[in-house]
Amino acid sequence: MTSTLPENHNFKIFADNYFSSLPLLDELKKRRIWYVGTARLNKCSLPSEKELKKQERGSFDYRTDTISNNIAVSWIDNKAVTLFSSFASIEPINTVRRYDRKTRKYIMVKQPYIVQFYNKNMDGVDKLDMMCSFYKPNLKCLRWYVYIWAHTLLIALSNAWFLYRRDLKIICPTKKLMPLKKFQAAVASSLIAVVKSKAGRPSLDAIPLPTKRPAAVQSNPTKDIRLDGFDHLPTYSDKRQRCKKCKTGFSYICCKKCNVWLCLIKDRNCFYDYH
Ligand SMILES: [Zn+2]
Ligand SMILES: [Zn+2]
Incomplete structure (x- = not known):
């Protein structure tokens, strides 16, 4: 997915736990592409969610790889959130307002920089998920x-x-x-x-045998098809239909691709205007 990104431009990538893995961080780093993403807790040596939850909300734990400088952070909000990054760290630690159900009050909760940075930039991915679900x-x-x-x-x-x-x-x-x-x-x-409309001349084998013709129904092609300038060929139809363009004339000429009837006479070229 990042293959189209030019190298050495310091691009930053935000992704969810489907993609995050430490070898991926190293691979991207070689091309100077930096990464922040949520990860599954079992992919690193951080304490389990159960252990983390014993601490107060806003607590966090982290591990840093001294060779690669990658970081894995687990932060407790409602539940544990784990993040991997090749450039963002825990500092500076921010505070965010959260509603506490037990005391029914708003409390201030510590939040490492990596979480704040991820949330701020993850908008696009969340939005994409939302649009896909519609x-x-x-x-x-x-x-x-x-x-x-x-x-x-x-x-x-x-x-x-x-x-x-x-x-x-x-x-x-x-x-x-x-x-x-x-x-x-x-x-x-x-x-x-x-x-449906393959390019080129149809072969003799491809010409269908005469069958009982259904009543001609004019379709409503999308603008993309109508104006694509490709394969719109006039064909002579046995039936006369109302012109799709001027709506007043009747014509035997039909566009094969759009399946619409259009005037193509000396005084009026609705076929040309329509396309
Ligand atoms: Zn017409
Ligand atoms: Zn057409």
Whole structure:
């Protein structure tokens, strides 16, 4: 995932316990990429959560590797939080306000710098998790790897939406933002259409045998497909349909990719205007 990052630029990476491991910290350090991430307690020699919980809230324990300078910190809040880092440390120690259920009062709790720094910068990852959870595909499949594939796709899609939102703000700030749900649907429709319309001439074998033709229904292609400038070929249809562009004319000419009927006559080229 970091392979696209240029080396020696001192990038800092924030991640959750799915990724954190000490060998990873060393590997990234070779490329001058620095790391902070939550980790599982069993991955280091820190005391167990049970032992840590005997101490007061805000207490912490840590281990430092003197050779690599990596640090592992366990901090007690409601439960134990363990973090690995190749650059952040416990100092300076901050205090944060927390509600104490026992005394029903707000108390000040010590918080090492590494936790504060992680929380401050982890916003993006948490937000991504949240966005991914909104419109999850309803998969009913026994093969475990399908879920990983679907989740990878969902992460890519959510990240693409963040980029789209960023670019829209810069390029066209007055334009209304497309909500994530619509964005996901538009990308899906575009991908389906691309797969359906393969490039090149169809081979003779690929021409389907004549079957009973269903009633022609005009589709509503997404803007991405309509304006992609690829494979929009006019075909002559037996049925005359209302033009999708001018809405007043009727035409026999149909765009094969968009599955819409458009005027293509001497005075009016709705086919060109539409695309
Ligand atoms: Zn027309
Ligand atoms: Zn078209």
